[in-house]
Amino acid sequence: MGFFSRISEGLARSREKFTEQMNVLLDRGPDLDEEFWEGLEETLILADIGGAAASDIVEDLRDKATRKALPDAYAVLDMLNDRMAEAFCAGGEEVFGGEPACVLFVGINGAGKTTTVGKLAKEATDAGRTVLLGSADTFRAAAIEQLEEWARRADVEICTRERGSDPASVCYDTIERAEQKNADLVLIDTAGRLHTSADLMRELEKVVNVVRKRSKLPVYTVLVIDATTGQNGLAQAREFDRALKLDGVIVTKLDGTAKGGIALAVSHELELPVLKIGVGEGLGDLKDFDAHDFARAFVGDFDERS
Numbered sequence: 001m002g003f004f005s006r007i008s009e010g011l012a013r014s015r016e017k018f019t020e021q022m023n024v025l026l027d028r029g030p031d032l033d034e035e036f037w038e039g040l041e042e043t044l045i046l047a048d049i050g051g052a053a054a055s056d057i058v059e060d061l062r063d064k065a066t067r068k069a070l071p072d073a074y075a076v077l078d079m080l081n082d083r084m085a086e087a088f089c090a091g092g093e094e095v096f097g098g099e100p101a102c103v104l105f106v107g108i109n110g111a112g113k114t115t116t117v118g119k120l121a122k123e124a125t126d127a128g129r130t131v132l133l134g135s136a137d138t139f140r141a142a143a144i145e146q147l148e149e150w151a152r153r154a155d156v157e158i159c160t161r162e163r164g165s166d167p168a169s170v171c172y173d174t175i176e177r178a179e180q181k182n183a184d185l186v187l188i189d190t191a192g193r194l195h196t197s198a199d200l201m202r203e204l205e206k207v208v209n210v211v212r213k214r215s216k217l218p219v220y221t222v223l224v225i226d227a228t229t230g231q232n233g234l235a236q237a238r239e240f241d242r243a244l245k246l247d248g249v250i251v252t253k254l255d256g257t258a259k260g261g262i263a264l265a266v267s268h269e270l271e272l273p274v275l276k277i278g279v280g281e282g283l284g285d286l287k288d289f290d291a292h293d294f295a296r297a298f299v300g301d302f303d304e305r306s
């Protein structure tokens, strides 16, 4: 299956919900009146793209509609994909672009961190990079085993310590080992934690600071968000960013939800680039993010609908 088709399939549920709501709006006719603009903003908010992004997109489209004397709603909706794509924060290519890097993965429990680290390890080794994994999730025994299994599959080395060890110590070991073996990509999994738990967030700050201080490779901190958590993803991103100063986000489980718009809400409101998206559990289901592909797959084709 082609790259775009896979993303399109992954976003099918989000697109179906969006199409349904957009059709309700279009059923009242294609006039560009106040009701249309209000309805468009509401439809975008219901699609989980967040109040700020929805309002910016509608304001801009409204301005363009006036300037270009657009005839009807379909002409406006033809421009929606591009406008939506522009609303994503750009950048972040340095994280997984092939340059040496040490990447820490953070997020709430079950967001998909370990799986994402595993998929990236395989992708990077296949591309000929020297990868080292660090399992700083010393809280959940199964997480260590899970990452060890991914390390076996990707045939990469992994640094672990027994359950209950200090996660910062695992990071020390990992960085030391990375230097010994000249690894050019270090991927560190951390234990899931709620963004509302002050103690656990402080512990994570300590882990991240140790890595930032010790690593000779550039260090990036990436938040993994489970798209099925919808608007809660915004609260997660806000708190993790406040504590750790994030470099980007990875949005997983887009295949299992109609709430895929959260990727745009987080990227736009917190000015964080989306680095990868997860559209399934399989090895090949972690995809490079392209804002135009995402918007096209999310919005679909209005001509067919009209």
Ligand SMILES: Nc1nc2c(ncn2[C@@H]2O[C@H](COP(=O)(O)OP(=O)(O)OP(=O)(O)O)[C@@H](O)[C@H]2O)c(=O)[nH]1
Pocket (backbone or CB within 6 Å): 107, 108, 109, 110, 111, 112, 113, 114, 115, 116, 137, 140, 143, 190, 191, 192, 193, 252, 253, 254, 255, 256, 277, 278, 279, 280, 281, 285
């Ligand atoms: N459908 C789908 N499932 C995914 C995706 N990414 C991860 N998962 C699944 O989500 C579940 C949780 O993933 P983990 O990688 O264990 O999550 P985690 O963030 O490491 O969890 P903790 O260590 O408890 O914080 C697993 O069953 C994964 O297979 C995705 O893109 N799509």
